[in-house]
Amino acid sequence: MSHPHRSARAHLGARPIHAVLLDLDGTLIDTLDEFELALGHMLRSLQLPPTTRATIARTIGKGSEHLVRSILAQALAQAGLPHDEQAVAQRFDEAMRLYFIGYDSAGHEHAKVYPGVREGLQGLQALGLPMAVVTNKPMRLARPLLDATGLAGQIEFLYAGDSFARRKPDPYPLLQACERLGQAPQQVLMIGDSANDAAAARAAGCAIALLRYGFNHGEPIEQVAADGHFDSIAQIAAQLAAASPA
Numbered sequence: 001m002s003h004p005h006r007s008a009r010a011h012l013g014a015r016p017i018h019a020v021l022l023d024l025d026g027t028l029i030d031t032l033d034e035f036e037l038a039l040g041h042m043l044r045s046l047q048l049p050p051t052t053r054a055t056i057a058r059t060i061g062k063g064s065e066h067l068v069r070s071i072l073a074q075a076l077a078q079a080g081l082p083h084d085e086q087a088v089a090q091r092f093d094e095a096m097r098l099y100f101i102g103y104d105s106a107g108h109e110h111a112k113v114y115p116g117v118r119e120g121l122q123g124l125q126a127l128g129l130p131m132a133v134v135t136n137k138p139m140r141l142a143r144p145l146l147d148a149t150g151l152a153g154q155i156e157f158l159y160a161g162d163s164f165a166r167r168k169p170d171p172y173p174l175l176q177a178c179e180r181l182g183q184a185p186q187q188v189l190m191i192g193d194s195a196n197d198a199a200a201a202r203a204a205g206c207a208i209a210l211l212r213y214g215f216n217h218g219e220p221i222e223q224v225a226a227d228g229h230f231d232s233i234a235q236i237a238a239q240l241a242a243a244s245p246a
């Protein structure tokens with residue numbers, strides 16, 4: 001589904017916006033509880049010490065392999081076990097398997113859609129903007145989450161962390177999404193919560209709006225250059241609408 005001939009009704013500053021790409025974790029949905037349950041199951045099963053929510057929040061955003069590898073290395077270190085690359089590699093496949101089992105059994109009742117998301121997506125839809133999700137989360141975790149929260153109905157499609165060989169901060173998935181939406185990247189707005197999203201958007205030539213409530217690898221999001229920093233997606237929709245010519 002593409003909308004290439006519609007004239008722009010939405011603007012961010014002087015830039016006409018014809019479509020929107022959305023990050024998932026930390027942008028649409030607060031998934032910290034699910035991550036905590038899944039990693040808790042993984043660590044308990046491996047008889048390793050638990051991690052903390054703050055550590056998880058700092059480590060989310062670069063895909064499941066990165067998350068599992070980092071948490072595994074830290075838990076091994078904490079247990080006084082070897083935690084070099086080789087030691088981690090030895091347990092990695094089993095850890096991933098346990099992580100997915102933990103994630104599946106966590107269910108989606110813990111997933112919290114952030115305030116202003118449903119209203120914001122409706123506002124963007126009302127401006128005639130087609131939307132797609134571009135996440136680093138693997139498809140088998142991302143798809144059920146969008147279905148369970150009812151957000152799937154508002155987007156055209158989902159590209160996940162394993163949809164392509166390259167993922168954010170590489171611009172490739174964003175460029176593929178722009179092409180499928182039939183829009184030049186310069187007229188597409190990425191909405192995200194991290195430096196990873198911003199780097200991918202910049203490299204793709206997209207505009208980038210960053211949310212203050214997500215997980216920016218534990219760093220203050222204001223430090224990441226963007227076309228705007230916002231408190232909610234509803235606020236972004238309002239700004240795009242306000243800047244639109246009548």
Ligand SMILES: O=C(O)COP(=O)(O)O
Pocket residue numbers: 023024025026060061062063064067134135136137138168
């Ligand atoms: O699963 C992750 O690491 C992050 O996913 P995101 O790209 O939706 O923030």
Ligand SMILES: [Mg+2]
Pocket residue numbers: 023024025026027061192193194214215
């Ligand atoms: Mg994110």
